[in-house]
Amino acid sequence: xxxxxxxxxxxxxxxxxxxxxxxxxxxxxxxxxxxxxxxxxxxxxxxxxxxxxxxxxxxxxxxxxxxxxxxxxxxxxxxxxxxxxxxxxxxxxxxxxxxxxxxxxxxxxxxxxxxxxxxxxxxxxxxxxxxxxxxxxxxxxxxxxxxxxxxxxxxxxxxxxxxxxxxxxxxxxxxxxxxxxxxxxxxxxxxxxxxxxxxxxxxxxxxxxxxxxxxxxxxxxxxxxxxxxxxxxxxxxxxxxxxxxxxxxxxxxxxxxxxxxxxxxxxxxxxxxxxxxxxxxxxxxxxxxxxxxxxxxxxxxxxxxxxxxxxxxxxxxxxxxxxxxxxxxxxxxxxxxxxxxxxxxxxxxxxxxxxxxxxxxxxxxxxxxxxxxxxxxxxxxxxxxxxxxxxxxxxxxxxxxxxxxxxxxxxxxxxxxxxxxxxxxxxxxxxxxxxxxxxxxxxxxxxxxxxxxxxxxxxxxxxxxxxx
Amino acid sequence: xxxxxxxxxxxxxxxxxxxxxxxxxxxxxxxxxxxxxxxxxxxxxxxxxxxxxxxxxxxxxxxxxxxxxxxxxxxxxxxxxxxxxxxxxxxxxxxxxxxxxxxxxxxxxxxxxxxxxxxxxxxxxxxxxxxxxxxxxxxxxxxxxxxxxxxxxxxxxxxxxxxxxxxxxxxxxxxxxxxxxxxxxxxxxxxxxxxxxxxxxxxxxxxxxxxxxxxxxxxxxxxxxxxxxxxxxxxxxxxxxxxxxxxxxxxxxxxxxxxxxxxxxxxxxxxxxxxxxxxxxxxxxxxxxxxxxxxxxxxxxxxxxxxxxxxxxxxxxxxxxxxxxxxxxxxxxxxxxxxxxxxxxxxxxxxxxxxxxxxxxxxxxxxxxxxxxxxxxxxxxxxxxxxxxxxxxxxxxxxxxxxxxxxxxxxxxxxxxxxxxxxxxxxxxxxxxxxxxxxxxxxxxxxxxxxxxxxxxxxxxxxxxxxxxxxxxxxxxxxxxxx
Numbered sequence: 001x002x003x004x005x006x007x008x009x010x011x012x013x014x015x016x017x018x019x020x021x022x023x024x025x026x027x028x029x030x031x032x033x034x035x036x037x038x039x040x041x042x043x044x045x046x047x048x049x050x051x052x053x054x055x056x057x058x059x060x061x062x063x064x065x066x067x068x069x070x071x072x073x074x075x076x077x078x079x080x081x082x083x084x085x086x087x088x089x090x091x092x093x094x095x096x097x098x099x100x101x102x103x104x105x106x107x108x109x110x111x112x113x114x115x116x117x118x119x120x121x122x123x124x125x126x127x128x129x130x131x132x133x134x135x136x137x138x139x140x141x142x143x144x145x146x147x148x149x150x151x152x153x154x155x156x157x158x159x160x161x162x163x164x165x166x167x168x169x170x171x172x173x174x175x176x177x178x179x180x181x182x183x184x185x186x187x188x189x190x191x192x193x194x195x196x197x198x199x200x201x202x203x204x205x206x207x208x209x210x211x212x213x214x215x216x217x218x219x220x221x222x223x224x225x226x227x228x229x230x231x232x233x234x235x236x237x238x239x240x241x242x243x244x245x246x247x248x249x250x251x252x253x254x255x256x257x258x259x260x261x262x263x264x265x266x267x268x269x270x271x272x273x274x275x276x277x278x279x280x281x282x283x284x285x286x287x288x289x290x291x292x293x294x295x296x297x298x299x300x301x302x303x304x305x306x307x308x309x310x311x312x313x314x315x316x317x318x319x320x321x322x323x324x325x326x327x328x329x330x331x332x333x334x335x336x337x338x339x340x341x342x343x344x345x346x347x348x349x350x351x352x353x354x355x356x357x358x359x360x361x362x363x364x365x366x367x368x369x370x371x372x373x374x375x376x377x378x379x380x381x382x383x384x385x386x387x388x389x390x391x392x393x394x395x396x397x398x399x400x401x402x403x404x405x406x407x408x409x410x411x412x413x414x415x416x417x418x419x420x421x422x423x424x425x426x427x428x429x430x431x432x433x434x435x436x437x438x439x440x441x442x443x444x445x446x447x448x449x450x451x452x453x454x455x456x457x458x459x460x461x462x463x464x465x466x467x468x
Numbered sequence: 469x470x471x472x473x474x475x476x477x478x479x480x481x482x483x484x485x486x487x488x489x490x491x492x493x494x495x496x497x498x499x500x501x502x503x504x505x506x507x508x509x510x511x512x513x514x515x516x517x518x519x520x521x522x523x524x525x526x527x528x529x530x531x532x533x534x535x536x537x538x539x540x541x542x543x544x545x546x547x548x549x550x551x552x553x554x555x556x557x558x559x560x561x562x563x564x565x566x567x568x569x570x571x572x573x574x575x576x577x578x579x580x581x582x583x584x585x586x587x588x589x590x591x592x593x594x595x596x597x598x599x600x601x602x603x604x605x606x607x608x609x610x611x612x613x614x615x616x617x618x619x620x621x622x623x624x625x626x627x628x629x630x631x632x633x634x635x636x637x638x639x640x641x642x643x644x645x646x647x648x649x650x651x652x653x654x655x656x657x658x659x660x661x662x663x664x665x666x667x668x669x670x671x672x673x674x675x676x677x678x679x680x681x682x683x684x685x686x687x688x689x690x691x692x693x694x695x696x697x698x699x700x701x702x703x704x705x706x707x708x709x710x711x712x713x714x715x716x717x718x719x720x721x722x723x724x725x726x727x728x729x730x731x732x733x734x735x736x737x738x739x740x741x742x743x744x745x746x747x748x749x750x751x752x753x754x755x756x757x758x759x760x761x762x763x764x765x766x767x768x769x770x771x772x773x774x775x776x777x778x779x780x781x782x783x784x785x786x787x788x789x790x791x792x793x794x795x796x797x798x799x800x801x802x803x804x805x806x807x808x809x810x811x812x813x814x815x816x817x818x819x820x821x822x823x824x825x826x827x828x829x830x831x832x833x834x835x836x837x838x839x840x841x842x843x844x845x846x847x848x849x850x851x852x853x854x855x856x857x858x859x860x861x862x863x864x865x866x867x868x869x870x871x872x873x874x875x876x877x878x879x880x881x882x883x884x885x886x887x888x889x890x891x892x893x894x895x896x897x898x899x900x901x902x903x904x905x906x907x908x909x910x911x912x913x914x915x916x917x918x919x920x921x922x923x924x925x926x927x928x929x930x931x932x933x934x935x936x937x938x939x940x941x942x943x944x945x946x947x948x949x950x951x
Contacts, residue, residue, distance in 0.1 A: 132683075132808040162806070280938060304938055324837050328627055328932075328939070330594045335938040358835050364806040372844065375904030425904050426844065427851030446805070446815045450856060453785050453815075455824040464786070 061086040061437060062100035063107045063416065066114035069385075070094045071392045071407035077385050084114060086414040089437035094408045109418050112431065115388060116407055117172025117195075117415030118423070121320045121395040122300060122354035123366040125163065125176045126156040126193055126201060131359065140179035140187065147255065148235065149262035150188025152178050153205040158198065161445045162364055167195045168442040169367025170423065170430045172415035173203060175399055177274065177300075178210050185211045185220065185232045186259070189266070190274065192399050194413075196435045207399045208298060209266045212276035213285070214332045229285050236293045239263025272296040272398065274320070278303040278332040287315050298398055300354070301325075303333035306340045309347035318350040318398045321390075323377040324357060324369075341390070342381030351386070352395040353377070372426035387424060508720050509734065510743030515619060517669035519658060522916035526550045528563040529896060532572035537579040537870035537885035541863035547577055549892035552915035557886050572896050575909065578866055579886050580638025580893030581842050582873035584752070584799055585779050585832035588629050588839060589622035589642055589657075589665070594932075606645035607652060611689055611696060612709045614677065615736035616652035618644045622665045627930040628836035633659045633919045634927070635840035636895040636908040639670060639883055641876075643678045643779075646754040647688040649696070649705045651678035653740055654752060656877055658913055661928040674878045676776065677744045679706070680754040681764060682810050703763060710771035713741030750776035750878055752799075756810035758786035765794050777876045779832060781822075782814040788825025797828035797876045801838075802848040819868060820853020820860060830872045842869045847902025862902060 068082035072094070083098040084091070100106045129136035138155035156176070166174070172195050178188035187210035194203035213221075213228045221228035231254070238255045242264035253260065265271075273295040275286040283305055290297035297317040299305055305312060305319045312319065326338040337343075344351050353370050355361045361369035374387040382390075396406025404413050414437040421428035433440040452467045460467070527549045534542040536557060546561040547554065563569050591605045604621035607613040622642060632640065638659050644651035654676035657668035681702055690697030696705045716738040722728035743749035751768070755761050755778045768775050777797040778784065782805065784791060784798035791798050800822070805814025815821075822829040831846055833839035850865035867884075874884025883891050892915035899906040911919035920926035924943035933939055 130806060130809055130812060307938070324841075326840075327631060327836055328594050328936075330596065334594065334936050335940065337940050358804075358837065360804050360807050365803055368803060368848075372848075372904055376841075379905045379907065425847075427847050427902065429851075429855060449813055450815050450817050450821075453821065454856065455788075455821055455858070458789070458825065 059088070059437075060092075060101055060104040061107065061414075061434075062104040063109050063114060063418065064100055065111050066109040066418070067111055068094055068408070069113065069115045069388055070409075071116055071388065072409045073407075081111070082114075084408060084416065086416070086434070086437045089414055091408045091410055091412050091414050093410065107418070107432065113419040113421070113423060115170075115417050115419065115423055116392045116405070117417055117433065117435065118170050118367070118371070118391045119173035119175075119352075119395045119405070120166075120171055120354060120366045120370045120391075121175050121352035121398070122177050122362075123174045124179065124363045125166065125174050125195070125366055126158070126160055127152055127176055128162070128363050129157070129160055131364075139177070142180055145256055145258060146188065147186040147259040148188060148209060148239070148266065149258040150178055151191075151206060151262075152176055152188065153191045153202055156191070156193070156202060158201045162366075163195050163201065164197075164441065165364070165444040165446060166367035167433060167435070167440055168430065168444050168447070169365075170371070170417040170419070170433060171195055171367035172417075172433070172435055173396070173401070173405055174366060175207065175395065177208075180212070185213055185228050186235060186263075187211060187276075189262070189271075192401050194405075194435075197440060203405070204399070204401050206266075206271065207401075208272040208274045209263075209295070210274045210276070210300075212300075213282050214276070214278055215330065216332065225282065229289070232289060233292075235259070235263055236267060236289075239267050240293075267293060267295070270294055270296065272298050272400070274298045274300050276300040278330075278336075280304040280307045280335065282332070283308055284311065287311055287317060290317070291315065296398075301333075302340070303329075304335035305349070306337065306343040307335055309344050309349055312344070313348035316350075318352060318394070319344055320352050320354050321377070322355050323353065323373040323380070324355055324361075338376065339380040339382075341377035341387075345382055345386050345390075350394050350398060351382075351390045352398060353390050368426050371424055371428075375422075375424035375426065378424060384424070506724065506731070508724060508742075508746070510739045510746065510748055513675075515617075515666060515669070517671040518664065518666040519660070519662075519669055519671055520667075521552055521914035522660060522918055524549075524552060524892075524912075524914065524916035526555075526564055526567040527570060527912070527915065527917070528561060528567050529570045529572050529577060529894075530561075532575050532577045532896065533900075534577045534886065535863045535866040535901070536887065537866055538887055539863055539867065541861070545577075547886055547894065549894065549912060549915045552892050554886050554888055554890050554892050554894075556888060570896065570910070574899070576897040576899060576901055576906075577886070578636070578843075578895050578897065578901055579870040579884055580895055580911065580913065581636040581869050582639045582877070582884060583632065583637050583833050583839055583842060583869075584641045584777065584830055584873045584876045585834050586632070586640040586642050586836075586839055587645070587834065588632060588640060588836055589624060589626045590618050590644065591836070592623035592626035593628055593836065603645075606647045608645070608647040608688060611649045611685060611694075611705050612737060613644075613648050613652050614650040614709070614713075614738070614740035616644060617655065618642045618653060618678075619655035619665050619669065622655070622657075622668075624662055624665055624668065625930045625932050627933055628839065629659055630661065630919075630928045630930060631836065632839045633911055634908060634921070636843060636897070636901070636911055637839060638893040638895075638911065638913050639873075639877070639879070640839075641676060641752070643676065643752060646678070646680035646684045649679060649681075649685050649702060650709060650737075650741070651680060653749065654678055656879070660913055660918055661930075670879070672882075675740075675743065675749045676752040676877070677740055677749050678752050678754070681760045682754075682756055683808055684754070699760065703767060706764075706767055707771065709737075709741060710745065710767075710773070713738045714745060714771065717742035717745055744773045745771065747774060750774075750876075752777055752779055752876075754779045756780050756782045756808075757813075758783040760810075762787060762790055765790055765796070768794075776878070777830065780811075780834070782811050782818065784827075784829070785815060785818045785821035786813075788822045788827045791822060791827035792825065797830050797872060798822045799830045799832045799873075799876060800849075801834075802831060802845045802852070816848065816852035817856045819849035820856065820858050823853070823860075823864075823868070824858050828872050828875055829868055830876055831868050832873075843897070843901040843906070843908075844904055845869070847904075850902060862900075866901070 063084040124139040127139040177190040192203040355373040393406040396402040416434040418432040548556040656670040656673035719732040779799040781798040871884035874880040896910040
């Protein structure tokens with residue numbers, strides 16, 4: 001199946017995109033309309049959120065006999081035989097050997113591991129159904145006017161079959177990111193998903209601005225990564241100079257008005273900047289760029305981030321690591337190594353996880369594979385508790401949802417998983433998943449196929465289509 | 469070199485190969501007078517293996533949990549590797565004089581892992597713009613390229629080989645890619661660092677022939693306005709190729725038996741296809757969907773060849789009985805799904821369900837990343853089967869990455885289990901091999917310790933990795949000597 005290797009997807013996309021850009025140049029006069037449309041969509045979505053009812057039932061639940069990982073600031077790790085109290089869909093308390101409150105619904109964890117619902121720091125969930133089908137992928141624009149202004153929130157599909165699947169693997173939150181854009185280096189803005197049944201899966205929109213620089217993408221800068229950095233800096237300069245009320249844009253502007261307005265807003269908000277970079281030189285440039293424009297830096301990929309771990313720590317940068325990507329895949333990733341996560345964490349860098357897995361694990365196995373990836377990081381020296389942080393509190397804080405998710409701290413959304421084993425073993429699975437205190441179904445398209453074709457059914461005379 | 473020549477002679481006697489063929493006219497004339505005129509071309513190997521085992525010591529590994537690949541689990545057991553073979557396995561084995569002893573208390577031993585679907589070497593790292601323009605994996609210029617051989621694309625200095633070795637992989641089948649109906653010949657290699665591909669080739673291993681069904685061939689050629697552009701076109705293309713090859717094969721058989729004097733014209737494409745019909749070359753077919761595979765079982769029956777394995781086989785769980793009936797293996801991943809339409813129905817119980825149906829199942833990588841972690845793949849597939857209520861044991865599931873892939877390659881008499889007389893390919897694991905936390909501590913191929921996690925001197929690195937400032941510094945070797 002080799003055609004699906006990791007970077008080929010991006011590189012092929014670049015190739016096809018270059019022809020389509022030409023085809024769409026004549027539509028540039030649509031920009032103002034587009035901008036207006038986006039504003040309308042934004043206000044429409046705000047109305048929708050206001051009408052959304054919190055699905056959590058007004059009840060109290062107590063998970064008893066839990067081997068709990070509360071992930072709270074005060075806790076130093078695991079609490080054995082803990083009682084986790086949830087009220088109205090939020091955490092109330094986690095205490096060892098505590099009695100369940102009177103009237104609470106009691107769930108016995110039988111000494112099994114209990115964690116907050118997990119979070120994957122980079123996926124395309126909600127933006128992809130079948131990776132090879134253009135009509136089901138919405139995570140990137142490789143032609144047209146949108147660069148920085150591309151915003152994935154409008155394309156989210158809450159009915160994707162991937163969502164129940166990753167939820168059944170214990171993932172309740174995920175960053176869903178833009179992958180590429182027609183712009184020189186800016187991909188657009190990502191969102192955090194709350195993976196929950198129902199139409200409302202958007203947790204927070206515009207959580208970060210995404211860009212990418214490196215050898216594979218250098219063509220977009222005219223053939224040099226130096227040009228890519230210069231174009232990025234120019235884009236930020238134009239964003240800074242943009243004055244929404246002024247008549248007429250500055251002379252010689254490379255960014256169109258839609259993108260420059262988005263950049264202006266991002267810079268003003270000090271929106272985190274996710275830079276997809278691998279080579280050490282590019283990571284160091286990323287630090288300078290983020291510093292110069294006062295944006296918190298998140299390095300995505302960062303195969304050679306371990307080479308400048310102290311620098312990243314000093315600048316409070318975070319890294320989204322793929323612990324499976326331990327090979328010198330290309331000239332940008334020569335320094336890739338299996339113990340990157342351990343080195344970065346030791347140096348004081350905030351780490352989070354993603355996993356590409358030939359792009360297959362990225363979204364379709366975003367729950368199972370990210371646990372395996374975290375386990376591999378532990379196998380290569382990362383302390384266990386730090387791996388769990390990288391799946392919960394770290395991405396919650398980095399992507400700005402720490403006020404309502406990430407740990408079992410009082411008042412936070414009660415996303416909870418009871419595991420049948422060690423959650424960092426990919427062969428383990430959830431026994432119970434709660435989303436805001438409500439049990440989530442673990443029935444997925446895969447489990448239905450499993451049940452339909454179970455070996456014990458092979459004697460059935462009627463074809464499988466008659467089975468559930 | 470003498471050892472290599474001797475080994476070749478030994479293995480050549482038992483193998484379908486008869487060494488390089490002399491095809492000059494004098495030679496042909498001589499055959500004409502004294503018997504067969506020439507060996508059938510698909511029974512020859514013009515690129516013979518020069519593999520020689522690396523220096524080895526007889527080794528007794530003691531006090532380990534052993535999964536022998538033949539269905540047994542032994543606790544606190546010993547394994548004796550002697551003269552490159554498994555000599556004994558059991559509770560109490562005395563160390564022969566001169567044998568090295570390794571205390572494996574708390575550790576596990578399995579046979580060497582076999583990856584039957586690798587592109588290491590022909591999809592060599594680093595991947596460059598040169599590869600993007602024209603890579604070495606697919607000769608995609610024609611739907612039938614049975615004439616190309618994967619071994620001629622292999623970059624032996626691909627760092628992925630050593631990484632797979634660190635994951636316990638001792639034998640690999642390197643396949644051409646999957647854009648063609650017939651992609652070419654595979655090659656089976658021992659995962660030993662070498663400067664030539666011949667020095668990696670597994671002596672006596674049958675060749676494979678890579679084929680592909682479904683989306684890849686029809687999309688690749690259809691997009692170019694060429695045949696085939698449909699699934700029915702795929703099938704027609706395969707049937708036509710085999711019909712041609714059958715006629716060609718008959719000409720050679722008639723010529724060899726003396727019934728026909730005129731030497732058939734050489735045809736490298738038809739050689740490989742004729743070899744597949746004869747069973748000398750094993751058919752390794754990339755195919756995802758149950759209905760596609762069912763059709764191809766019939767195609768094979770019509771054309772008179774045997775399908776060794778369907779690779780990727782995402783829907784094998786829907787038709788396990790067809791795999792049993794055709795004596796074909798399902799080669800699968802633990803959890804890949806959804807990246808293309810024909811992979812939409814992938815389930816994690818695939819391997820366990822096919823196994824429960826009584827068919828041979830094997831896990832594979834198709835990826836240099838996954839190729840380092842096949843034991844974890846087996847662990848995931850095993851756990852999914854257990855969770856679905858199947859009564860599976862680890863000593864059974866380990867076969868999915870050891871003795872079953874050996875069958876896929878036709879090498880079950882030599883590798884795949886730790887039974888006396890088989891090649892001493894073995895892995896000592898730091899713990900349960902199915903766990904994400906476990907490392908391969910030591911890896912043996914033909915009794916030679918070719919990888920040792922604790923000894924920098926036994927951790928091979930490819931030429932490309934030398935002197936690269938970006939790469940992690942090499943581990944310091946013991947003894948304080950330079951280099």
